[in-house]
Each structure stands twice: as structure tokens, then as C-alpha cells.
Amino acid sequence: MSTKNLLVELFVEELPPKALNKLGEAFASVLFETLKSQGLAADTAAVTAYASPRRLAVHATNILAVAPNKTSTQKLMPVSVGMDASGNATPALIKRLNSMGLTEASVANLTKQMDGKNEALFLDVMQKGISLKDGLQIALNDAITKLPIPKVMTYQLADGWSNVNFVRPAHSLVALHGNDVVAVTALGLTAGNQTQGHRFEASVSPVILKNADTYAEQLKTEGAVIASFTERRAEIVCQLNATAQNASTGLSTSLKPIEDDALLDEVTALVERPNVLLGQFEEVYLEVPQECLILTMKANQKYFPLLDANDKLTNKFLIVSNISPDDASAVIGGNERVVRPRLADAKFFFDQDRKKSLESRISSLDKVVYHNKLGSQGQRTERVSAIAIAISLQLGDAELAAKAGLAAQLAKTDLITDMVGEFPELQGIMGRYYAQHEGLDDEVAFAIEDHYKPRFAGDELARNQVGVVVALADKLETLVGLFSIGEKPTGDKDPFGLRRQALGIIRMLIECKLPLTFSSLIQDVLSQFNAESSTQAATIQAIKEFCFDRLSVNLREQGASPQEVDAVLSLNPEILSDIPQRLAAVRTFSALDEAPALAAANKRVGNILKKIEGEVKSEVNVSLLQEPAEIALNTALGKVKPEADKLFEGGDYTAALKSLAALKAPVDAFFDSVMVNADDPALKANRLGLLASLHQAMNRVADLSKLAS
Template sequence: MSYKNLLVELFVEELPPKALKKLGEAFSSTLFDTLKAQGLTAVDSATTSFASPRRLAAHITAVASQAADKQISQKLMPVSVGLDADGNATPALLKRLNGMGLSENAVAQLTRQMDGKNEALFIAITQTGATLQNGLQNAVEVAISNLPIPKVMTYQLADGWSSVNFVRPAHSLLALHGSDVVAISALGLVAGNQTQGHRFEAASPIVTIKNADSYAQQLETEGAVIAGFAERRAEIERQLNAAAAGQNLKPIEDDALLDEVTALVERPNVLLGQFEEIYLEVPQECLILTMKANQKYFPLLDTHGKLTNKFLIVSNINPADPSAVIGGNERVVRPRLADAKFFFDQDRKKSLESRITSLDKVVYHNKLGSQGQRTERVTAIAIAIGKQLGGVDLAAKSGLAAQLAKTDLITDMVGEFPELQGIMGRYYAQHEGLDNDVAFAIEDHYKPRFAGDDLPRNAVGIAVALADKLETLVGLFSIGEKPTGDKDPFALRRQALGIIRMLIENKLPLPFTALIKSVLSAFDHQTTESTATIAAIKDFCFDRLSVSLRENGATPQEVDAVLSLEPALLSEIPQRLTAVRTFAELAEAPALAAANKRVSNILKKAEGEVQAQVNASLLQEPAEIALNAALGKVKPEADTLFENGDYTASLKALAALKAPVDDFFDNVMVNADNPALKANRLGLLATLHQAMNRVADLSKLAS
């Protein structure tokens, strides 16, 4: 069997830049997987993906011209249909064999195998291996149909009658097995060995590829194109760093922007531009955003992270004199910066406080009122939280910050750049001379905005951020707007995780259920169903917390053990998890966990509520007397440690109960005939259960 390397390329019009990386990876991986499934690749075959603004390509090593033949077992029909009572072939079986080109003699070669609940007849046949032409034709069709295309377009082919659907119009198809063209077709194109290079920089408009392995090198030297996405990205990054270093500056780090620019150019050439320093009076976030989002420039920062008036342009051409390119880009960015400065100057003419009434005109939700009404609720909640966390002073600052938190939504700058909400509020608050705690809280109340984001930097920000997220979560749950499946239009999962992170990471002494109840009371529409709403919110948040804890390394058993008790303070959960993990390592842990599970089952089956009380005079058996004595010593110690917050030591203290617990279950009949003895022994078990399950439900650790 002969193996050669394979190259397949689709040459198209400019592809959507934000999708290019995924398109390239999907094209090459699907092509490889489909060829592999047909037996056309070797064990050590590997694929390399190429993706530039105008091409998707894949290079695959060690591809066979034809797959090896293989023996397969083919089902014919049920035994009851193919053979009569005497075991002879029925006409139906003979007809099937004749249709396969086999004679009656083939009956002797049949085997019987179970097919589900019935026995069937099978025959071993040799399946001819797929040819590369047929296999690649199939693979290309599968790869094209499975591309994660953001939006398909329909375009007409050259014949004027036919049309096809693809992400962008395709102009050529290249397929080389070694140096041989593979005769396949796709999107109305027939494969050849030619492609096109750079629109302006190529030595020749048409590049004839000699063989599969010369593709990348020929495109670079003859076509002025760096075909590999990763290679082109690395070259851009190298040039950016070199150009910035020449100015003793550093380019802003933005992987998404770097990916997008990589998808916009085929032959990157980094140039240095600059703008007038007067624009640096505008907050740097505004300037950075407009340069990145609108122009795809890389702003340059000084060693302190402060924006300078210089920026880097990633050009797709490399003229001998780049001044015209630089000048053109500088002229384009200047009006953008002027607009930002105009918005900033205009916005500062009105105070944030004067904008509060305008929030009444902004709809928040048709069942929850305007942003103005929402602001009133968030303010009341923030004041209450602030009072709990820091008294009157914190409550006052939290109330002011909450009142002003959404006012920058009315400003021109945020109207133009919604991504700057909160950030501009902070700048305008500082311009007005407001307390920095309040100003930073206005910016930070949106945090954490995503997984791994920073938390608010001060207590005022924590209070307002908690109030804002709780108002959203509780308010939407109260009107039945709950996430379903993959749909979460109001990002309530993210809001819940933000609340959980702030409570836990800041060790806030705020009981969770009481917090939800107090927030719900801020809504005028609360009904008799408020108990169900609170329960639903708690379940939702604990589900999110459970997933988060498992993602961070806790086992499902550890998480269940801690969360099944629904701790009032979420801030205690990390310590409880640590305690459970330490307890699980004790030699006594498996036996105590199993015993705890047994105790739980016994108490569940008991009639009526069992009180954790023991009458010492009713204790008869030595084992129950010993267990009661051990509990009398261990329980107070464990309880004291628990109350002092030393959960690990509290659980460790329980290790002393292993022997008396084992002895009790070996020698004592709990369900005694005497009702008083039975009740007393159940009371002893209830006392044991109470002692063992303050930190976590240890029965969840039982295997």
C-alpha cells in the first residue's frame, strides 16, 4: 500500500474574521477524521490546519491511495426466515445469496449469531477498501457540511443556473496526493493544483503548487501569504513587540483582538501611528476601546500601564514607503477620538445625580418597572446590606453608590460605547469630587462579570454589587423568569455565581435565606407564593455552587456532604469542605460514615419524631451504656470546636466514637419489644446523629 501526503485547499472570498480560527480547525479535523474512518490514513498520520482570510486548507501525512480490504460480518436475515424446520435454506435466503452473486454452496459458510433477542444468519465477506478519490470526495463534502458557519450565503455558479450555499463564494479547489491531483469536486468546482496568493504582494497572481509538502513554502515565497493561522499570529505578535520595544512601550494584551487581526491579514506588516496628545485627556478606557473595536489597532502603554498617544497598525501590505498607509490610518482614527472627547466633555456638564430622574424613562422589565424603580430597590437593599456589614457609614455610602450606579447609562459616552458602563460612572463621580469608595463602587458593582473576574475592590462595591445581583435574581424568579435548559437570557447563572463568590471569598456574615427574604420584601408584587420563590432561588444557587465546587476539585461526595445541610452562611463552606476532606482520610472515617448512613435510615423509618434525648436509667446493654458515655465525652468537645469554627478538629474528635458505635450495632437490638427501651435507643441514635452531622452529612461519604 502506497502512502503520500495529502493537501486540500478551498480558496474563497474573505471569510468572517471572528470565525476563521474555528473554521480552519473544523475543516482540517473533520477531513482527517472522515479519511481515518474510511481506513485511508496510517497509524501515525497527522494533520496540519491552514486558515487565512481567503483560504481553508489541511495537510495530512501518510494517506493511502486506496484503503486495505477488510473482512466484515454481514447480517442476512433471522434464522427463522432463512432456514426451514429441517435446517435447509429457504427460498428467501437463496434469493438473498443470489442477489449478492453467491451460489447455494455459500449456505455452508453462514454463521449463527445473536442479534438482540433473536438469532440471525451472518456471512463473512471481503469489503473492498475505499479509493482515495471516493474517500476524499466524501470527506470534503462532510467537512464542508459540518463547518461551524455563522451565517450561510447562497450564490450563483458560473453556469448562471446553479447555486450553492457556503460561508463565502468559493473560487478554486486544490487537492494533491503527493504531486498528483485528486479528481474531486465541491461547490461547483473541480480540483486542480493551483491557488491564488496575496491580492497585491504576490510575485504571480496564480501559484501552481508542486506537491502537498511545498504548499506552505510556495505560498509564502511566491504568493506572499503566511497560510498557517498560528504562524501568522506568532509573526504579528513578534512584530508588535519589536515595534513597541523600539519606543520603550508595550502593546496592550488582547488575545481576541490578536486572533481577529490574524484573520484579517495574509502578510502582516506592523506600522507605528500616533495621535494628538490632547485626546489623552479622555479616559484611556474610551480611547483603547474605540481603537481596538473600530480600527483594530493595538494601543501602546508606558511602563506604568498608562496609555500613550502611539498605536500599532497591522497592515496587509508592505509598501516601500509606508507613510501613506500610516497617514491614512491616523486620519481615520482622529474623528473617532474627537467624538470620544466630545462625549466626555458634554457628559461632565451634568451631574450624575441630575440624571437619576431620567432612569424612570428607561424600561427594565415590563413586570418589574423602569430602571428608576429598580434603582430604588437596589438602593434599599444596598443600605440594608451596608448596615449589616459596616454600620451607618457603610450604609450611607452604599446607598449613594447604588443610587448613582446606573446613571451613566444615560450619558452620551455609554450610549456610544455600552461596554464602558460603570467605568464612565466612576470617572464622572471622581470628576464631581465624590468619595473614591463611592466612585469605585459605581464601576465595580457589575463585578464579577464573568468566571474568574475580579470582585469589587471595597466594601461599598461589595454591598452594591450584591444588592444589584440579588435584585436581578430574586426579582426575575419572583415573576417566573427562570433559566430553562441552555436558555438563560438574563444571565441568572452568572448572577448567582457572582453572589456566591462575594459571600464566600469575602467571608461575609450574611445568612443566605434571610438575605433572599429581605430582598424579596423590596418587591411590591410579592405574593403568598414567596415561600416557593425563596426555595426555588436557594435550590438554583446551591446547584450552581455545587457545580462550581466540583469544577474546583471537590468530589461529588464531599460537596453533597456539605451542601445537603444547607449551611446558613455560605462563607463557611470552604472550611467545611476542608474538614470533610481531612476527616475522610482518617482510618475510622469509612466505618463512621457507614454507621451514620445506617443511623439515618433507622431514624427515617421510626414512627413520629425522635428526640435526641437519653434516659440513662433505661440503658441496659453494656454496649449502649458505653456509647452513651463516649457521646457524653466526645459530643461536648466536638460541639465546642464547631462553635469556635474549628470544623476540622470537630470532625476529628468523632474518631473516638468508632469503637463504641461498632460495638453498639454488633450487640444491641434497637427495635426492642419494650417500647420504652426502643424509644430510648432511638434517642441515643438521634443524639449520635446530631453529634456527627453538624459540619456535614457524613452519610454522603459512605460508599
């Protein structure tokens, strides 16, 4: 059957820029998949999504005018219901056939097939292929219904009575199959072949589309619109780099636009045909921290600040305009006038904030509520400072304790500065600048900025040990404090970001190789809160389980197998910084030829010991050893265990596990020829003691039974 290409476009008022790309992809994907499911798209069909500020469109190749007919087998009823004893059709069967538009003669076309335990009657039904008009109507309705709309608005149609719910008011609908208009409707509109181009720069209005394949080209040449989001984004990148290169002419350094994918996507969704222009502001504003200037230019004006070769902000910026006048000076001048007050505000805030020291702001934190059950930010600051000092002292560094305590005291004070009040994203960063302005130690200043790190998965850690300690204390205080009042994450809800906090704690303990005992750490932090003593043990256990769950997910995401992770974490290692070495040791052990047999034996030993009531001591009375196999195992264990223990205590986990390979043969021989549950109680107890000693030797690095298949 012959096919033609299909174009569908919804022309609307300006769509929400941060959602545009997702809306365009969803519209195209759902519409195309629905057409495919109806048999209207050939096997070779392909789809292209278009999205600009005022349109969502999809171009699909090789679309049929009518889907091919297809045969389906339909179950009617059990044979016992549809046929009488003589094999004739019952009234029930005839009635069912009549309801399908068939006569009694159709009984001859029925087949009998087993349906579970009973035999049923089936009929092959020819389903007529759906027309493109009907199929596209279904697909269009489906695509509109399933759009991931951030916020729906209701507007009135031209008839003055009907209301429509959609992301933005829609003004026209295009549906072309080759040259032919497909008469579908949506949102009170009937499809045609006309659309609109650029508001100001289109050479033709309306743009009358010749066919489905001329859409993108006609919009570009007649409508002054680049319909493709991807193409428009690439054009912006090209112009940004070219304009930055031109702006570098005559300078001693090369300029480059700041890299920000989110900003690039948003600007791409704001313009129909980009035109990048160069603006600048007075150099006096460069006295303000560049983070402030960059943030106000990006967030408020959607500009791309220009950096020099050393990533230092310059007084030049790039504007992505939606118009291309012959003389762009008015556009540039207007944008420069708009950005100047923003920069002046930033400079004013910066100057005013520096008139008051961070230390003098500490008392003001008592007026800022942190949580109604956990007190003010002032109280929280005291707890974080105490935790930071305690951690530092555990690490054996009094100087570190002094710096970490001071940094923790000052870490939240920038929250009540004018600059952070205007730009909350700068919390920590401004604290560092103000601390440096006051002449505080750089380690303390950078710790103030870095104590929020890591802020998200993959973020860098604090750049010095003071920062690591304060960040660890801050996240522990948050996690333990909220758990202590029952504010735990549930399902996919985590309003306080505790999963992120837990992962940050884990990363710092592991990546910074901090030799801190995890349970004791949680216990010490919990002591800072008024937690009831009767619930403390349960709270500590809940926090440990929560953190180990996050750790397990993280390790698997890094490439460790579930068995390896379970083997290591099932022992609940208290020093988390050991975990990477334990995992590496398990991975090496797993590659040994002896590993499967030893893992299986370890699992068997564990199962035997679990069935014994009471504690089984790992003690062996040599005089009670009778069988050659148990004597050999005890002898081998006497040689291997001291060596493995020594390697384990020295932190060489890989060698410790590899040394266990020598136990394979005696372990196999033991289980082949020794009866553990002997009739003699003393003999049984001795053999259990031997197995307990073996179990202990094999499970110091990891629970090897988790590796058994």
C-alpha cells in the same frame, strides 16, 4: 501499500475574521477523520490545518490511493428461516444470496452463530477498499456540510442558473495527492492544482502548486501569503513586540502593546502577510480616560495601543497592515487620519458628559425601561439602594450604609451619558470617572465602577466594601426580581444571565466572608417586590435551590469531590462563608482511619430514624440503659458531644469532626450487641433518643452519611 501526502484547499472570498480559526480547524479535522474512518489514512498519518482570510486548507500525511480491502461478518437470517429440516437452503435464503450477487454455492461458506437466544446464519463479506477519489469526495462534502458557519450566504454559479449555499463565494478548489490532482468537486468547482496568492503582492498569479508538500512554501515565496493561522499569529506577536521596542528608543520608559488575545486572533484573520507599523495621535486626546481611547482603537480600527511601563496609555499605537510598501508613510498617515475623528468624538462625549452631574441624571432613569413587569431603571435603582442600605446595617456599619446607598443611587446614571451610549462596554467605568470629577468619595466612585463585578467566571471582585455591598445588592435584585415573575433559566437557556448572577452572589458571600444568613437575605430582597405572599415561600426555596446548584458545580470545579460537596451542602448551611472551612474539615475527616466506619454508622442511624413516625427527641433516660454497649456509647457521647459542640460554635470545624473519631469503637459495639427496636416501648424510645443524640452530634458540620460508600 505506498502512501503520499494530500493537500486540499478551498479558495474563497474574505471569510468572517472572528470565525476563521474555528472554520480552519473544523475543516481540517472533519476531512481528516472521515478519511481515517474509510481506511485511507495510515496509522502514522498526521494533519495540519491552514486558514487565511481567503482560504481553508488541510495537509494530511501518509494517505493511501486505495483503502485496503476488509472482511466483515454480515448477519443474513435466523437458521430456522434459512434452512429446512434437511439442512438445505430455503428459497428465502437463496433469494437473499442472489440479491447480494451470490449463487446457491455460497451456502457452503455460511456459518452458524448464536444471536441472542436464537441461532442465525452469517456470511463473511469481503468489502473492496474505497478509492481516494471517492473517499475524498465524501470527506470533502462532509467537511463542508459540518463547517460551523456563523451565517450562510447564497450565491449564483457561473452557469447563471445554479445556486450554492456557503459561508462566502468559493472561486477555486485544489486537491493534490503527491503530484497528482484528485478530480473531486465541491461548490460547483472541480479540483486542480492552482490557487491565488496575495491580492496585491503575489509575484506569481496564479500560483501553480508543484505537489502537496510545497503548498505553504510556495504561497509564502510566490504568493506572499502565510497560510498557517498559528504561524501568522506568531509573526504578528513578534512584529508587535519588535516595533514597540523600537518605538521606546530615546524614551524614558519602555513601551508595550496591549495584550488582547481576541483582538490578536481577529487581526490574524484579517491579513495574509502582516506588516506592523507605528502610528501616533495628538497628546491632547490623552486627557480622555484611557479606557475610552483603547476601546475605540481596538473595536473600531483593530489597532494595538501602546502602554508605558506603568500600563498608562501613550499617544502611539500599532497598525497591522496587509501590505508592505517600500514607503509606508502613506499607510501610516491614512490610519492616523482615520483614528483622529474617533478620538475627537470620544473627547467631545467626555467633555459634554461632565457638564451634567450624575445626581441630576437620576430622574432620567425613570424613562429607561428595565423590565415591563419590574418597572424602570429608576425604580430598580431605588430597590438596589434600599437593599444595599439594609445589607450594610446588617453588617453593623451606618457609614457603610450611607456610602453604599449613595453609590447604588448613582450606579446606573452613566447609562444615559453620551460616552456609554456610544460605548456600552464602558458602563460603570465612566460612572467612576464622572464621580471622581465631581469630587465624590473614592469609595463611592470605585463602587460605581465595581458594582458590575464579578462580570464573568474568574473575574475579580469589587475592590472595597462599599463596592461589594452595592454589587451584592444589584445581583440579588436581579436574581430575586426575575425569579419573582417566573423568569427562571430553563435547560441551556439563560437570557438574563442568572447563573452568572448567582455565582457572583455566592463568591461575594464566601470570599468576602460576609456573615449574612442566606434565607433572610433573599426574604429581605423579595420584600422589595410586589410578590404575592402565597408564593413567597416557594420563590425563596426555588432561589436557594438554584444558587446551591450553582455552588455545587463551582465547588466541584475547584477540586472538591462530589461526596464532600454533598456532605456539606445537604445541610443547607445558611452562612455561605463557612462552606470552605466545612469542606476542609470534611476532607481532613475523610482521611481518618475511623471515617469509613463512622460514615457508614451515621448512614445507618439516619435510615433508622427516618422510619420512625413523628419526631424522635435526642433525650436519654440513663436509668433505662441496660446493655453495656449502650451505656458505653452514652458515656462516650457525653464526653465527645460537649467538646465537639464547643469546637463547632468556635468555628473550628476540623477539630470538631476529628473529635468524633473517639466514637468509632462504642458505635461499632452498640450496633454489634444492642437491639434498637426492643419489644419494650420505653426501652426502644430511649435507644432511639440515644441514636438521635448521636446523629445530631455527628451532623453539625456536614452530613457524614454522604461519605459512606
